[in-house]
Amino acid sequence: MHRGVYVLALSVFALGTTEFMISGLLPGMARDLGVSVSAVGGLIAAFAIGMVIGAPVMAALTLRWPRKATLLGALAVFVLGHVVAGFAADYATLVVARVVTAVATGAFWAVGGTVVVRLAGPGKRARGLAVFVGGLTVANVLGVPLGTVIGEGGGWRGAFFAVAGAALLAMLGVLALVPRLQTSSGVAQSNLRTELRVFRQPRAWVALGTIGLTGAAIFGTFSYLSPFLVGVSGFTEGIVPLLLAVFGVGAVIGLQVAGRFADSHPFASLFLPLGALALVLAALGLFGENKVLAIVAVGLLGLAGFGANPALLGRMFSLAGEAPTLANSMNVSAFNIGNTIGPLVGGAVIDAGLGYLAVPVVGAGIVALALLAGLGSLLLDRRIGAPEPQRVADQQSEDAEVPAVCVS
Numbered sequence: 001m002h003r004g005v006y007v008l009a010l011s012v013f014a015l016g017t018t019e020f021m022i023s024g025l026l027p028g029m030a031r032d033l034g035v036s037v038s039a040v041g042g043l044i045a046a047f048a049i050g051m052v053i054g055a056p057v058m059a060a061l062t063l064r065w066p067r068k069a070t071l072l073g074a075l076a077v078f079v080l081g082h083v084v085a086g087f088a089a090d091y092a093t094l095v096v097a098r099v100v101t102a103v104a105t106g107a108f109w110a111v112g113g114t115v116v117v118r119l120a121g122p123g124k125r126a127r128g129l130a131v132f133v134g135g136l137t138v139a140n141v142l143g144v145p146l147g148t149v150i151g152e153g154g155g156w157r158g159a160f161f162a163v164a165g166a167a168l169l170a171m172l173g174v175l176a177l178v179p180r181l182q183t184s185s186g187v188a189q190s191n192l193r194t195e196l197r198v199f200r201q202p203r204a205w206v207a208l209g210t211i212g213l214t215g216a217a218i219f220g221t222f223s224y225l226s227p228f229l230v231g232v233s234g235f236t237e238g239i240v241p242l243l244l245a246v247f248g249v250g251a252v253i254g255l256q257v258a259g260r261f262a263d264s265h266p267f268a269s270l271f272l273p274l275g276a277l278a279l280v281l282a283a284l285g286l287f288g289e290n291k292v293l294a295i296v297a298v299g300l301l302g303l304a305g306f307g308a309n310p311a312l313l314g315r316m317f318s319l320a321g322e323a324p325t326l327a328n329s330m331n332v333s334a335f336n337i338g339n340t341i342g343p344l345v346g347g348a349v350i351d352a353g354l355g356y357l358a359v360p361v362v363g364a365g366i367v368a369l370a371l372l373a374g375l376g377s378l379l380l381d382r383r384i385g386a387p388e389p390q391r392v393a394d395q396q397s398e399d400a401e402v403p404a405v406c407v408s
Contacts, residue, residue: 002119004178005128008071008112011170012135015078015105017143018163019047024148025156032156033091043098050102051109051336058107059329060192068180070111075171077104082164086157110329117317117324118181123263126314130259133309134252141248145241195326198319203380204327206373207315208334213370214274214312215338216345217363218305221281222247223343225298228356233294243298250302255309262310266318270374273307278367280304285361315377342366 022029022043030037062070081101088094113132120128151159198204221228229235229243254273262269284297313331320327345366346359 001124001128001131002121004119005116005131007170007173007177008116009131009135010173011071011075011108011167012112012132013139013143014163014166014170015108016136016139017147017166018082018101018160019051019105020044020140020144021147021151021159021163024144025151025159028151029156033088033094035091039091043094045340046095046098047102047105048336048340050099051106052333052340053106054103055106055110055329055332055336056326058103059110059326060195062107062111063192063195063325066180067111067115068174068178071108071115071174071178072171074104074108074111075167075174077101078108079164079167079171082160082167086160086164106329106332109332110325113313113317113328113331114324115178115181119179125317126262126266126269126310127259129313129317130255130262130310133306133313134255137248137251137255137306141245141252192326195320198316198321198327199330201319203377204316204319204330206377206380207312207319208330210270210315210370210373210377211312211331211334212338212341213366213373214277214305214308215335216342217277217281217338217366217370218301218342219339220342220346220366221284221301221360221363224346224350224356224359228288228359229294229298232288232356233291234289235291235294243295246295246299247302250299251306252302254303254305254307258307259310262314266311266314267374267378270308270311270315271371273304273311274367274371274374276300276304277308278364278371281360281364281367285357285359285364288357288360 022040026037026040029040033040058074065073078101081097081104085094085097085101088097113129116128116132117125147159147163150162225244225247226237226240229240230237235243258269258273280297280300283293284301287293288297313328316327316331317324342363345362349358349362350356
């Protein structure tokens with residue numbers, strides 16, 4: 001794997017840390033800014049909304065910009081936004097800074113994914129994306145708790161400055177190790193009309209729906225995992241961070257293992273993790289009071305849930321062919337829509353008096369819908385007699401889209 005892929009994954013680690021870091025800084029931020037805890041929690045939603053809107057909009061606006069320059073620009077805005085947030089004197093300034101940094105993050109995700117695919121090369125698309133997305137997983141496992149520790153020791157502003165510093169290091173890594181990609185002379189430069197063409201296919205919308213449903217199922221359960229483990233499984237609050245780390249380890253393993261098979265077996269690499277995820281969620285809802293089973297289920301939740309991601313991401317790249325930037329930005333938006341809707345559905349289940357045990361059961365039902373959407377993708381492929389999209393796209397890459405790499 002090209003070293004630039006790992007640099008971009010490390011960049012995603014810095015960007016991903018900030019999305020949920022606030023969850024561990026809520027009380028201190030609320031006191032300092034003179035607002036309610038729920039208002040500070042709304043900054044997480046503001047970031048998600050910025051990602052949903054920012055990814056496709058920035059992908060369209062920067063379509064003709066050099067890829068490496070776009071990545072560096074997005075990181076620069078991200079760093080500046082976090083410096084502004086660290087010095088923010090009021091809540092309104094912090095909201096603006098969060099939205100701006102979210103838009104920059106969306107731009108980085110959209111462009112970074114296309115660069116990863118180009119650097120990984122034919123036959124390693126999903127594997128490269130697994131490494132790329134792995135940066136976000138590690139951010140949730142290590143970055144978010146580390147940000148919380150920094151916030152407790154040096155105040156929440158120190159956590160924002162630390163993330164800015166990490167992103168600045170990421171900029172240096174991109175500058176030094178990510179090559180400038182030049183399209184070969186035989187390939188026309190992508191434009192917005194070409195990029196939009198993929199969305200004429202019903203298969204693209206089915207694929208995006210599958211992504212959103214999967215994200216909703218995973219994060220709808222994960223968002224309430226801490227109170228579930230304490231209130232249902234009977235663990236003490238002190239042990240919960242270790243159990244969440246088990247989830248993270250499972251997610252990292254699932255991403256990397258599935259990434260090795262998703263290129264050659266895209267649908268099998270989708271159906272197997274989703275089927276396992278439905279079973280794990282159902283088991284957690286039915287037998288979550290058993291501590292041993294709960295620990296195993298938490299690990300498998302990360303393993304199966306994130307194990308589906310390489311196939312989900314690779315699907316849109318396969319359908320997009322030579323115009324993947326806007327398609328990848330919609331991947332980002334679909335995931336964030338799912339990550340936003342899932343916790344809302346879980347909260348509605350709890351508010352309805354059904355209890356924490358019902359949350360993973362409802363999640364299993366959402367996964368069932370994702371499986372039906374995946375089956376719909378397969379049937380649509382067979383209905384139109386389409387060759388395996390992954391192999392077609394890889395062949396196009398071999399024939400026409402092998403980049404001239406020039407380190408800038």
